[in-house]
Amino acid sequence: MKKIKTLLAGLLLLSAGVAAANPAVVKLAVEFQTQPLAIDTPQPRFSWEVKSEERGARQGAYQVVVARSEEDLNRPGKALWDSGRVKSSQSSGVVYAGPALQSRTRYFWKVRAWGEDGKPWEQSEPASFQTGLMSQQELRGQWVWESDQVKPMDYAYFRTEFELAYSPAQACALVSAHNSYVLFVNGQRVSGYVSPGISNPYKSKLYITYDLAPFLRKGRNAVAAMAFYKGAGGQNYVNGTPGFLFEAWGKSKDGKEFSLASGPGWKVLAQTPFDESAPWLSNRKHTAAEFFDGRKEPVGWKQSGFDDTSWKPAVVVNPGYILRSQYMPESNVEKELTPEKVSRPWPGVYLFSLPEEISGWGKITASAPAGTKLTMRYADRLVLGRAFQGAANEPTKTYFDKYTFAGKGVENFEPNFGFRGFRFIEVTGFKGRLTADNLKGVFAHTLLPQTAGFESSNELLNRIYQISVHTQKTGMLGQVVDCANREQSQWHADAEIQSGTIFYNFYDPHIIRKTLLDFRDGQWDDGRLPDFYPASPRDFNYIPEWDLHYMPMLWRTYYYYNDRYILEDCFEVVARQIAYYESLRDASGL
Known part of the structure; x- marks a missing residue:
């Protein structure tokens, strides 16, 4: 009995200690970040x-x-x-x-x-x-390209080197491009994928800021980038001037500062390994098919000490873009999937089947003689065992990527500037033997933190929920899209319908906030909203019932996140919308 009393007394003391624990302030965030x-x-x-x-x-x-x-x-x-x-x-x-x-x-x-x-x-x-740029006039970097000529499907390589007398304690870089870039520092990839998010650059050209301290070192450093300009219109882009923008700043532990900015002192390679005659996947998608010639890749160009004397000085361009910080997370790789099945339906044809449909691309690792041309064709379904099934009402005849081997041992290739929606990859042009170890499906999307889950004793319900979340991920590709395999455009109604489930399952108001601001930027003078945006003016379209999805999406964003600023930023959009519909009222009141 004495032991029981002692135990009870101890438990009471422990309970009192827990109850007495002071509440604490945690999870501090600025602008939801x-x-x-x-x-x-x-x-x-x-x-x-x-x-x-x-x-x-x-x-x-x-x-x-x-x-x-x-x-x-x-x-x-x-x-x-x-x-x-x-x-x-x-x-x-x-x-x-x-x-x-x-x-x-x-x-x-x-x-x-x-x-x-x-x-x-x-x-x-x-x-x-x-803070990023609090004023457009404080931008130090200059927009650069390989020439001042505008042509669609244009690629450029940029690089520069600089000395640091110390290992920086703090260092950041502000980076943008029209349309996309891939950033490297001292040979290491810094950026995510399909960066920055798509927008109208004349209203809101997004830039991304990176922590460079882990990539920089005392001594000689190299900054390198690949950049891509799509152009030629389409549902996902506002045409403009191709350009790449970079500026970095930082300091040592004792306060010594450094800065670096893109300009005419940078070097550019205009004739890159990308084939600029590659066909579009379609005007609805983020990019074209990528044809990459590994024989033309400059060896070591991302590292310091590379001889770039044959490269030309970068050309400064003045596109007149208005910069805005990208608050939503960057698109990046979630995981790589190993094919669950590899078959050879016909001679010279390999068919890789993934466990599930994904947004992303294929990644090949193999060796072959120089000049060998390998094609990866994507599909979400098969016809007669071949990956030629159209994605909804669009054929997949141009839904592929090509790689030409350099013939230098084991080589890796994966596309750099776009997403594909697929479950099957058909590989042709390779003479040797391929297995599941040679090809991976790279699952990539805008990486929002998942904050909700569902689990029950019913496996069917569990699976339905898992598929729902997976589908939502494939629909977040730097903006909310209706699907990854067909239209990667930001459709008005589709985004609003998805916003409810996105807010339930993920924490981040910024991808939907971007949608609202994009359509604000694209509103017509008469008050109507396009049914998809961003887009070049010649591609504008209008569906009345799509237009009406703006207001519930705006209110839902405010309701879920107490985001008063989004109401203030978009109030005039709604006012002009209502005024337009009021102007259509006839004498009967309809």
Whole structure:
């Protein structure tokens, strides 16, 4: 009995200790991002969560402090902005109200909170955010290309080298291109895929900011990039001037600063290994078929010490684009799938079958004599055992990529600038033997953090949910698309319908926010909205019932994320919409 009493007393003490644990402020975010690198909102919004094991704990007041250094957060009078103690339960959408934020600057912040009973809670750990361009006039980098001529299906390689007297403690790079780029530093890939997201560059040309510190070193460094311009119209692009943009900045532990910017001092290779006569996949997709000649790839061009004396100086172009930071996550690889079956339906034909349909591309690893031309053809279904099935109402006769082997041992090839939607890959042109080890299906999409799940005792329901989430992933390709295999366009109604399930299953308001801002940029003068956007003017189309999906998508974004800014940014869009429909009212009131 004595032992039981002792045990009960211990449990009570333990329980009391747990109950007495102070609630804490956690998961600090700025503009719905954790430790962001490129905030360009003049008055960004702060949010946080409260972690408590105390039932019914409720915030009664908060205090937000912003400073230029972590040390200044705790120094009296050193804060850049101190909200003071604000009596409120608000923990999201708290607007910064301090002095104007400077471009390319790192700021630190923390939150104190009190319960409804007035007792102080455990304050947050310090967090940081960095600004991007707060003004277009502060851009240091210049838009460059291989010439000032505009032609569709154009590729260019860029590179530069520079010296650092130290290993940087902090370093960032702002990067953009019209239309897409792949960035390397000292031979390592830095960027994701199909970057930046598609937009109207004259209204909102997106740029992405990267943490370069892990890639830079003391001594000689090399920055290299591949860039692609689509042009020639289509549902996914606004034509313009091809260009690549880069600027970097950073400093050492003792405050020594460096900067680097694209300009005429950079070198460009105009005749790249890409065949610019490759056919379009279709005008609805992000890119053309990629024909890549491995024999023409300059060996070592992404590394320092490469001899680029035969390359030409980059040409500065002035496209007049308006830059905006890309807040949504970059598209990237989630996983690589091994084919579950490899067959040879006809001589010279390999058919690789993946476990599931994906958005992404094929990746081949093999060796072959120089000049061997391998073709990867994509399909979501088969006809008579061949991968020629059309994607919905579009044929797949141009739904393929080609690689020409350099003949230098084991070679790897995967497309660089677009997504394909497929389950089957048909390989032709290869004379040797291929197995499942030689080809992978690369599953890639905009990587939003998944925040919801479903699991039950019913395996059918579990599978339905898994397929639903997988399908949503394949429909997020730098924008919300209706499908990966046919139309990769951002259709108005399709995006609104998907927004509800996206908000349930993933955390990120920015991909739908981008949709709303894209259609704002594309609104016609009379108030109508196109049924898909971005697009060049000659490709505009209008379906009345598609137009009406804008308002519910806008309200849903506000409702789920308490995003008052999106209402303010898009209010005039809705006002013009309503005015247009009111203008159609006849004498009967219809």
